[in-house]
Amino acid sequence: MESAIDLEHVSLALEGQSILEDVSLSVPHKQFLGLIGPNGGGKSTLLRLMLGLLRPDTGQVRLLGRSPRQAAHSVGYVPQFTRFTRSFPISVEDVVLMGQLGHGRWWGPWRRRDRRAVDGVLATLEIESLRHRRIEGLSGGQMQRVLIARALACQPSILLLDEPTASVDTDGERALFDLFARLRQDMTIVLISHDLGFVSDHVDRVVCLNRTLVDHTAEPITADTIAQLYGQQVRMVHHHH
Numbered sequence: 001m002e003s004a005i006d007l008e009h010v011s012l013a014l015e016g017q018s019i020l021e022d023v024s025l026s027v028p029h030k031q032f033l034g035l036i037g038p039n040g041g042g043k044s045t046l047l048r049l050m051l052g053l054l055r056p057d058t059g060q061v062r063l064l065g066r067s068p069r070q071a072a073h074s075v076g077y078v079p080q081f082t083r084f085t086r087s088f089p090i091s092v093e094d095v096v097l098m099g100q101l102g103h104g105r106w107w108g109p110w111r112r113r114d115r116r117a118v119d120g121v122l123a124t125l126e127i128e129s130l131r132h133r134r135i136e137g138l139s140g141g142q143m144q145r146v147l148i149a150r151a152l153a154c155q156p157s158i159l160l161l162d163e164p165t166a167s168v169d170t171d172g173e174r175a176l177f178d179l180f181a182r183l184r185q186d187m188t189i190v191l192i193s194h195d196l197g198f199v200s201d202h203v204d205r206v207v208c209l210n211r212t213l214v215d216h217t218a219e220p221i222t223a224d225t226i227a228q229l230y231g232q233q234v235r236m237v238h239h240h241h
């Protein structure tokens with residue numbers, strides 16, 4: 001059986017600058033993968049390739065054996081929090097329903113079936129009580145859960161998360177990783193983080209991206225390795241729970 005995600009010799013330059021160079025990565029079904037690396041290392045760009053928002057200059061990206069565009073209805077995406085504007089006067093329910101747009105439904109009044117699907121994801125994220133709240137007034141942790149609920153609304157088999165714990169406190173982080181531990185039973189997860197120590201406690205495998213990709217499956221990750229590869233930007237702190 002093919003992998004959930006397959007990148008073969010992917011290279012990409014943007015505005016004449018090489019961003020990704022000969023990146024190959026195969027993520028088996030239901031693997032929980034941590035993607036780490038310094039600022040500007042190309043992590044978000046790699047997710048954009050998986051989403052079909054960018055195309056590689058050379059090499060190939062396949063999700064579930066198909067092109068990213070063909071597989072889009074099976075992929076949930078949680079953007080970096082800071083890239084999501086919160087100034088719209090819309091409710092939590094509306095944001096979550098938006099997760100179903102582009103997944104085979106036409107714009108128009110929400111159907112009762114759509115709303116019922118939202119019941120399930122709001123319960124999974126334990127945010128039923130926020131359903132009719134405007135998103136402007138939510139805390140960072142609450143908003144992060146809303147964005148994850150939105151990504152789950154299409155019942156994806158691949159979930160891509162760009163720094164989902166960046167704007168939540170330590171308790172919130174722990175709660176999110178408990179959630180990911182449940183979700184990973186049903187889907188493949190790729191999670192971008194700066195925090196190697198925290199991530200490596202929870203994921204199956206860690207890969208580091210700094211224009212080229214280094215797979216740490218085979219070798220133990222030490223603070224020295226990280227410092228040599230990436231300087232001090234990646235934290236190597238083990239959190240004790």
Ligand SMILES: Nc1ncnc2c1ncn2[C@@H]1O[C@H](COP(=O)(O)OP(=O)(O)OP(=O)(O)O)[C@@H](O)[C@H]1O
Pocket residue numbers: 014015019037038039040041042043044045046
């Ligand atoms: N549309 C674009 N045009 C030109 N350069 C871009 C574009 N998008 C990203 N870049 C550059 O590509 C590089 C990688 O950016 P990317 O956002 O993928 O890194 P990242 O690893 O996700 O970083 P961070 O941890 O800061 O989010 C950066 O140097 C960035 O300036």
